[in-house]
Amino acid sequence: MKYRFHTYAELAANLQEGNLIVEEYAVKREAFMAGIPEDAVYRELDRRIAVTRASLIKGLESPQKSRSGLTRGAAVAFARTERRLVKDRLWRRAASYALAINEVNACGGKIVSFPTAGSSGIVPGLIWAWWDSRTGPEKPEPAPAPDPDPVPPMLDPPYNPKLRGAFLVASLTGVLIAQGATLAGSEGGCQAECGGAGAMGACALAYLENRPLEECFSAAALSLKNSLGLACDPVAGLVEVPCVKRNAFVTVNALMAVDLTLAGVYSIIPFDEVVSAMKQIGDSMPAAIKENANGGLALTPTGLSFREQPDSRGSL
Ligand code: SF4
Numbered sequence: 001m002k003y004r005f006h007t008y009a010e011l012a013a014n015l016q017e018g019n020l021i022v023e024e025y026a027v028k029r030e031a032f033m034a035g036i037p038e039d040a041v042y043r044e045l046d047r048r049i050a051v052t053r054a055s056l057i058k059g060l061e062s063p064q065k066s067r068s069g070l071t072r073g074a075a076v077a078f079a080r081t082e083r084r085l086v087k088d089r090l091w092r093r094a095a096s097y098a099l100a101i102n103e104v105n106a107c108g109g110k111i112v113s114f115p116t117a118g119s120s121g122i123v124p125g126l127i128w129a130w131w132d133s134r135t136g137p138e139k140p141e142p143a144p145a146p147d148p149d150p151v152p153p154m155l156d157p158p159y160n161p162k163l164r165g166a167f168l169v170a171s172l173t174g175v176l177i178a179q180g181a182t183l184a185g186s187e188g189g190c191q192a193e194c195g196g197a198g199a200m201g202a203c204a205l206a207y208l209e210n211r212p213l214e215e216c217f218s219a220a221a222l223s224l225k226n227s228l229g230l231a232c233d234p235v236a237g238l239v240e241v242p243c244v245k246r247n248a249f250v251t252v253n254a255l256m257a258v259d260l261t262l263a264g265v266y267s268i269i270p271f272d273e274v275v276s277a278m279k280q281i282g283d284s285m286p287a288a289i290k291e292n293a294n295g296g297l298a299l300t301p302t303g304l305s306f307r308e309q310p311d312s313r314g315s316l
Helices: 008-018 022-034 038-061 074-080 089-106 122-134 161-180 190-208 213-225 243-262 271-284 301-308
Strands: none
Touching (some): 008 161, 008 213, 008 271, 022 038, 022 161, 038 074, 038 161, 122 161, 161 190, 161 271, 190 213, 190 243, 190 271, 213 243, 213 271
């Protein structure tokens, strides 16, 4: 069994050669790379999935407010409001879950860096939103959904194989981006962090929708293409603005990528080539917009004011 791959094409060839489905391959590969048994991989996977669930609950139970004043409980506000333009439950849950997890990160709480702390809300936000909207006690869906959404309950391991599979597929997508380009904002800008997470989440959701792997990676390509060139310009050097709200925006990006895929609209540029383009763009970005807080939003008058003192002005 070959566990090394640098492109989606190589990953697909390894899967074919080993006659394995992608989630089995991901676990065998992890066991091989870490030198541990497969059941230990599943235990660790479940432990981390549980952390993602706990962090989204924490972020929705009460407004998360950071010492800097940049994080102000946007997740709770968004989840509880009855004023909504878009009523779709999956859409709003994905955004509120992503906000919740990333606000917990901004306030020093426990999250899973998946793939990074700054983008930690996107993949689990998407997967758990799909899970809560498509399975569980709400299925079959009752007549009009209660609005606003209640805080979801904790779900304990062992987790459903399909749910595990979604996290594993997202992980392999991240491995491909890391190997072909980078997942670090300091190297490739936010296209790498939040853009990479959006691609991972889109791939996972297409998997949950039972699309073939080639289509899952087309969804990943669509999502990543729409994040190319995204600057990393965190205000005051803190992972809060634009990071927290960007987690919500990128979930919507990923949902659109999956919806296009389900409609049979695929990426003209293959996933591997999009990753190469991301690397080329990242390499040509100025250092000021690669996590140095020396450009973009960080240098706006308001952004600069947060360098000196915490602030509680303004909106959520
Ligand atoms: S703006 Fe920078 S720090 Fe914030 S999530 Fe994006 S890459 Fe991370």
